Amino acid sequence: MSANWCGEAAAVVTLTFDVDAETPILARGRGYARHATTMSHQAYGPEVGVPRILDLLDDLEVPATFFVPGWVAEHRPGLTKSIVERGHEVAHHSYSHRPPTSMTPEEERADFVRALEVFSAQGVEIVGHRAALWEASWQTTELVAEHGLLYDSSLMGDDRPYRLPTEHREIVELPVHWSLDDWEQYAYLPDPHIGSVIESPLKVLEMWRAELDGMRHYRSLFNLCAHPFLSGRPGRALALRRFVEYALACGDVRFARCRDVAEAAAADPGLTRRPHRAPETDSLVYPR
Amino acid sequence: MSANWCGEAAAVVTLTFDVDAETPILARGRGYARHATTMSHQAYGPEVGVPRILDLLDDLEVPATFFVPGWVAEHRPGLTKSIVERGHEVAHHSYSHRPPTSMTPEEERADFVRALEVFSAQGVEIVGHRAALWEASWQTTELVAEHGLLYDSSLMGDDRPYRLPTEHREIVELPVHWSLDDWEQYAYLPDPHIGSVIESPLKVLEMWRAELDGMRHYRSLFNLCAHPFLSGRPGRALALRRFVEYALACGDVRFARCRDVAEAAAADPGLTRRPHRAPETDSLVYPR
């Protein structure tokens, strides 16, 4: 039996859904709570998108991971349970969706812990974390290690899982990338401005297929990040379905929850270890 | 006979045209009235686009709904009549096209009422409303209910019609979405900046077909929002025609005016009711 993180597969697909709901908007200013249309645009995610995606995953018999901000879990009490009872993973996606780089270390720590408390109160076991807006600080992965989680999924230093040394112990990083995020393809909102281009689902399907082919060539982790308020819409859900069908038809692609990949990666003695520290900068070279 | 809002159809298409003319530009600053080219760019909508679209609808024998700001109806006296006498619906699209979220509650109310007065003076019956820039406040739907209208079409909480409780009574929401708006695909204007990408009509046609296919799968409302100053142009009008022909050829798609969909939805006992209230926010969680 192979001890390689991806086993016999040419590439591994982790379908992940960031159930952000209203949080990324409120993080831009709580005054946006006054914007009724925008709030309804975000509520669509947990209300319409998540049930539709859960049905789609059932149909296709593939597992997934849902990254949920603590605030969202708290405000929609049945949400995490509805995900877990369908066999999927719920993971930590901050409490407020404020990015770590915008907070003091103390604020980030408090936000991190508060989310853990929400999940604990709901009886949801958490082994992985993803930073809000993919804006991790250097402290972020320390918090992940310190609180006993197995993996982080916020960095972009590779396209395969890698070991990340921290002060406490090693964790596994399941790297993400902007090109495997539906936000850049679909998100449009003028105020707050979160994106300005709306691509066709056919373009997105084409691009994800091309990226999967590249990853099968290079034996990578296709760590897809989709948002229920975006990819939960009818035409996009259909494109997601076509993508999964394509990947299944390849015959050499494995679908897994993030926690399963992280466990396999942690057990792989050949996994790359990548240093993780801030570059030193000199104010004479970079005066700004 | 089915009491379901969509009857026997797999999806319902409401073709809606927002006849904004100069108003979205003047709402950005009345000084833009000095910009002759920009004013002509907007005037194209009612002057060239609307007659062309009315002919296209006649040709294809499909009904439509035209959302008209009161200011536009007032400044072009024959406009609403030319629409109504071809069998289409005229609906309320604010007076000034200033977004409700940018106004005080009193300003929004005055703007709302002033538009109703214009339509009343022109003998146009109004049963539906759409907020300017899809930037409804929480008061917006209260105004819709208070003034006896049947439906609103400004929110994004679903992709099917839904019931919306208000202080006065329930109204029907016919939800919109950025992905079914021609603005994001075609609008380009550097000053004021209203958009910066010009997509090919073929991309737009492809995307709308993909979305309609998704909506036929999920039994949704394809609530298309087009603007005569954009989709009235020759190549885009041709793409719109191809889209309608595609939908008609599907055999399971129904075309209707918004008011007809709203009436069917109001009569459907199984229609989803969605709560409609501002999320509570805590300044400790969201300090900005």
Place this chain on the structure above:
Amino acid sequence: MSANWCGEAAAVVTLTFDVDAETPILARGRGYARHATTMSHQAYGPEVGVPRILDLLDDLEVPATFFVPGWVAEHRPGLTKSIVERGHEVAHHSYSHRPPTSMTPEEERADFVRALEVFSAQGVEIVGHRAALWEASWQTTELVAEHGLLYDSSLMGDDRPYRLPTEHREIVELPVHWSLDDWEQYAYLPDPHIGSVIESPLKVLEMWRAELDGMRHYRSLFNLCAHPFLSGRPGRALALRRFVEYALACGDVRFARCRDVAEAAAADPGLTRRPHRAPETDSLVYPR
């Protein structure tokens, strides 16, 4: 013989080239003259693009109109002659390429006249004008009429030529549109920011074909605006060639210089007359 502006043709194509060179950049700040790469990017237009385009037009035996800022004609003395002697039209494109809406009426007038003086000194007959950045003021067309020109090509009120009343006399407007401009498709420059998307020439070719098909349907003026610093590049010049070949193969498309279209339009008794005046605005309705 038909007195209709487009004769027997289904659509008329005017190939126009705005030879802006450095002017749109300097108009954003004369300090950009310090940016050597950016200056070379703009100089490519007259130095490499124009000769290539002149050869392409010869090959395909189609006429064109070149809108040249007076500053450019002055700084590159042989330029206008090289265009005229190949049978093409040179037209007025301001002196400095500063947009009329950014100038006082006196500044706009002085800029307008100074360009006429340059062309006069070079022995170039001028009968048409296009405002810099398509940002005409209400005075712009008055200046065109007052100085005896036949046509303007800066407005967007139709997709066919139209009559424009001025205080002096009627002129002909040959309307432009953002969707028939290569700038929105190809221009990229971060500082000054003039655009941020670079489309494939194949997308542009597809879009222009689709627009021409629409215009053949509606009997319109395909008034293409290309820039030698953009469309003069190899792959784009090839796409322009393919477009012209497509239009020629249609069999019902006529190519003409702007002046020829303007003369035919002026002689067409059925040509639409469009009012041309600033909308009245009320500071109570539009307070900003």
Place this chain on the structure above:
Amino acid sequence: MSANWCGEAAAVVTLTFDVDAETPILARGRGYARHATTMSHQAYGPEVGVPRILDLLDDLEVPATFFVPGWVAEHRPGLTKSIVERGHEVAHHSYSHRPPTSMTPEEERADFVRALEVFSAQGVEIVGHRAALWEASWQTTELVAEHGLLYDSSLMGDDRPYRLPTEHREIVELPVHWSLDDWEQYAYLPDPHIGSVIESPLKVLEMWRAELDGMRHYRSLFNLCAHPFLSGRPGRALALRRFVEYALACGDVRFARCRDVAEAAAADPGLTRRPHRAPETDSLVYPR
């Protein structure tokens, strides 16, 4: 034997890779060193992208040129050696990646020299230079000539190599262009904002093929600029491979390092000489 810079080929392809790593981000503010995700996004270039690209070049047996900022060479000591020993060229790409137009002449000179010192200490022979962000000042090419380099590759005045007079002597310019840069197609980063659109590798492949076809028509230099942190990703690396395979299959395209093209160009008596000086600007014409 032909003395023409491109020999018998219809077009010449120089594959160039700008190994920027963290520098373009730190140049926007050294505070970005706090952003762990962003730093990992940039580190991917030298850590994952460069080895993958070196293997790809070996497979396809084509040479390339790597433009490396001195700071990057210094912080990753084995990098330049790993490139040179595979037969490729390393060239000068500033020390800090701060654009020359943002520095004083003294700062630019110091930055230029410091990079030369790094390369000298690493035993890397340097004959060419490319300005950071393609934002050369008028001094930039003087520095290139003064320090005895053979060529610059930062300007956009042509699509073929050209002679550039300087105060010291003539150098060769190998011009670049935004349309042959992968940054505009792939770069996405919200903070600092470096780009906002993520195109499909298939679109990019199509566009580069179209541009190569145009360049074969016009006998030009296809000076591709790719970034390992962008084009090193799996799907994009596959598209790059497809592009090279397409060019090789054309049969009339030659691949070369920049230094080889520059040497051939320097020896070509028919090479165009282009003036290189700032346009004179008049504060009455351009008051800003």
